[in-house]
Amino acid sequence: xxxxVAAAEFLAASALSQADAVxxxxxxxxxxxxxxxxxxLVTGLSNGMIIALIAxxxxxxxxxxxxxxxxxxxxxxxxxxxxxxxxxxxxxDHWVGAGGLMGLVMVLVGTAAFCGSLxxxxxxxxxxxxxxxxxxxxxxxxxxxxxILVNLGLFWGGLxxxxxxxxxxxxxxxxxxxxxxxxxxxxxxxxxxxxxxxLVLCVTLPLMVALTYLVRFTxxxxxxxxxxxxxxxxxxxxxxVERVIGATFFIGGxxxxxxxxxxSLYNQTVSFQMGYxxxxxxxxxxxxxxxxxxxxxxxxxxxxxxxxxxxxxxxxARWTNTVVFGILILILVFRPSGLxxxxxxxxx
Amino acid sequence: MAISSKxxxxxxxLIAVVAIIPVVEKYVPLGWHISDPMTDVFVYAILxxxxxxxxxxxxxxxxxxxxxxxxxxxxxxxSTCEIYPFQLGFWSALGLxxxxxxxxxxxxxxxxxxxxxxxxxxxxxxxxEIVKDVLVNMDSITKGTQGINPLPPPTLFGTExxxxxxxxxxMGIVLVVVAGARRLERSRIGRGWISIxxxxxxxxxxxxxxxxxxxxxxxxxxxxxxxxxxxxxxRLSSSGEPGNYDFQISILxxxxxxxxxxxxxxxxxxxxxxxVGMNSIVLVKLTELIGGSDAAPASALADAxxxxxxxxxxxxxxxxxxMSPTNWKFLVFGLALVLMMIFRPEGMLPARGTKEDAPxxxxxxxxxxxxxxxxxRP
Numbered sequence: 115x116x117x118x119v120a121a122a123e124f125l126a127a128s129a130l131s132q133a134d135a136v137x138x139x140x141x142x143x144x145x146x147x148x149x150x151x152x153x154x155l156v157t158g159l160s161n162g163m164i165i166a167l168i169a170x171x172x173x174x175x176x177x178x179x180x181x182x183x184x185x186x187x188x189x190x191x192x193x194x195x196x197x198x199x200x201x202x203x204x205x206x207d208h209w210v211g212a213g214g215l216m217g218l219v220m221v222l223v224g225t226a227a228f229c230g231s232l233x234x235x236x237x238x239x240x241x242x243x244x245x246x247x248x249x250x251x252x253x254x255x256x257x258x259x260x261x262i263l264v265n266l267g268l269f270w271g272g273l274x275x276x277x278x279x280x281x282x283x284x285x286x287x288x289x290x291x292x293x294x295x296x297x298x299x300x301x302x303x304x305x306x307x308x309x310x311x312x313l314v315l316c317v318t319l320p321l322m323v324a325l326t327y328l329v330r331f332t333x334x335x336x337x338x339x340x341x342x343x344x345x346x347x348x349x350x351x352x353x354x355v356e357r358v359i360g361a362t363f364f365i366g367g368x369x370x371x372x373x374x375x376x377x378s379l380y381n382q383t384v385s386f387q388m389g390y391x392x393x394x395x396x397x398x399x400x401x402x403x404x405x406x407x408x409x410x411x412x413x414x415x416x417x418x419x420x421x422x423x424x425x426x427x428x429x430x431a432r433w434t435n436t437v438v439f440g441i442l443i444l445i446l447v448f449r450p451s452g453l454x455x456x457x458x459x460x461x462x
Numbered sequence: 463m464a465i466s467s468k469x470x471x472x473x474x475x476l477i478a479v480v481a482i483i484p485v486v487e488k489y490v491p492l493g494w495h496i497s498d499p500m501t502d503v504f505v506y507a508i509l510x511x512x513x514x515x516x517x518x519x520x521x522x523x524x525x526x527x528x529x530x531x532x533x534x535x536x537x538x539x540x541s542t543c544e545i546y547p548f549q550l551g552f553w554s555a556l557g558l559x560x561x562x563x564x565x566x567x568x569x570x571x572x573x574x575x576x577x578x579x580x581x582x583x584x585x586x587x588x589x590x591e592i593v594k595d596v597l598v599n600m601d602s603i604t605k606g607t608q609g610i611n612p613l614p615p616p617t618l619f620g621t622e623x624x625x626x627x628x629x630x631x632x633m634g635i636v637l638v639v640v641a642g643a644r645r646l647e648r649s650r651i652g653r654g655w656i657s658i659x660x661x662x663x664x665x666x667x668x669x670x671x672x673x674x675x676x677x678x679x680x681x682x683x684x685x686x687x688x689x690x691x692x693x694x695x696x697r698l699s700s701s702g703e704p705g706n707y708d709f710q711i712s713i714l715x716x717x718x719x720x721x722x723x724x725x726x727x728x729x730x731x732x733x734x735x736x737x738v739g740m741n742s743i744v745l746v747k748l749t750e751l752i753g754g755s756d757a758a759p760a761s762a763l764a765d766a767x768x769x770x771x772x773x774x775x776x777x778x779x780x781x782x783x784x785m786s787p788t789n790w791k792f793l794v795f796g797l798a799l800v801l802m803m804i805f806r807p808e809g810m811l812p813a814r815g816t817k818e819d820a821p822x823x824x825x826x827x828x829x830x831x832x833x834x835x836x837x838x839r840p
Contacts, residue, residue: 120547251803252803253523253580254523257525258798261713261792262796263796264796265790266793274778394591401584435592435595439591439595442584442585443589447573450578
């Protein structure tokens, strides 16, 4: 009897302590000022644009072969390691003035080319042999590819170079040197707009415009849309389906490459495990916007970025992942077509 | 399907061989302990058998099975640890754990019945992450990253078991679960699961209720995963930190099922032996064999030039990173998944064919391959 009472008391106390904690979040949230809100919004928008760029890679691949390319986030992680290696080997962080800008552009383009080629190769090795297999086998293969990339990142981080802390611990996070000055670009009231915020905008917006042009108005874009709609029909019309799929992987991967450099500059640290979080954020963004839908991926990315930063600022950073994954589950269960996606009916 | 006496003999011999490992180890100096990692193999076999019911039989990919193990470990820990007021005995706590696991399975299964295959996989992944985070964050109950300890060891008829006793107890539990899984496989429920995997619409037309069957598969899977979590917690005398039950564990369980053979009970046992053996025996042993070489300093690189520099660079890198076998763990998992999917999607020991496919009660390899191919390559 005594033990039952103790047990009941324990359960009641646990419930109360959780309720207290929730109440505390609410009170702290109400006390925050307008500036804090704007600052969080700026951070969220910047991160959101980066997430959006990665999400495009997910959504393009899903649109064309209905694969959740699980390895995409880890591809971006390897891209960050590639960028860090280039910066370290050439000493780009010591270039000044116009040279510094040139170096930054070079790192961006180089990483994009690297990620694009790597994504193309992954498709060739791990996904193309499974073209006729079920979606689930393809997904399992993608998860396998993701683990292989993580391990390559672990190896890479142990290179005896200064930027990798001479490889003393290959698993430890590495500092990414600042290629953009830390001085704020603008300050309005207490809200700081940093140069990296500006950089994010200067990299992501033109790329999104270019991609829209490519998909809408070029021959390759037309072929991509045709393959997405009906691969068999497209191949009967003389479209080389495998070439188009390869190109999609290359483009998606290279966008991820651009994004990962900006991400690393923005967050200033890279680790071999960062791909999982980057990938999940971007995938959730793609699903939120409606997977397979390019404007949807951008919208979803921005929303996830803002939600993350608001949750960091107003709730508590440790609950942010729970919030984001909660959104993912709710969307998948109640509106799997996302915000902008067309309603899909599963083929029988 | 009649089970031949030859088959029974082989099975009994295998069981006997596994059972005498701790005894042999005591008298024959092997140089290292194999019974400890073997206990891991047993726990992962239970986890794999649970996942096999959901992913192998029913065809629902679950990427968050570690979350159920975490729930199991924490329910077991809270109901037995001396700092909480419940302090149940080992077996009653185990029963409570399995019930809680089943409940968690229902909780995840019910809202996700209509979610499509690849989306379901992502929902389960998200569930896994949420459970892990909640366990860390609700530290007033779960002690956050410290984990809950000490926990009582497993008992049998009032005697506390340790070492070999635990080995045999866990082995016995695996045997019970295996027997249960095989009975289930051939029961009305099990055949219902398999028919849903093959064709949900057709099975509905045959009078099977896919919703009920899927919920039951979720609950069974979760319950067994919770059992695995509770057994580990009891063995280690600690729930461990929530971070231990991460995506990696879910993928290890998936590797076990896929390498062994989706839907094959024997396959899961072999898969657990191969994957966990690779992880906790081969890689660890290799590390011991190679180990002892100190990290090579990178400073020597500064004085070298040209080809000499390149060679030294590679040598330093290899010595610091590549020569440490535990660094290859993810590569092993990843390659296992990709290569199995491309070259042998039915696994090392494919599921048996159904009665109709293999009427002679033989291994039924041809029928099994057909089932596996249907499942993975429509």
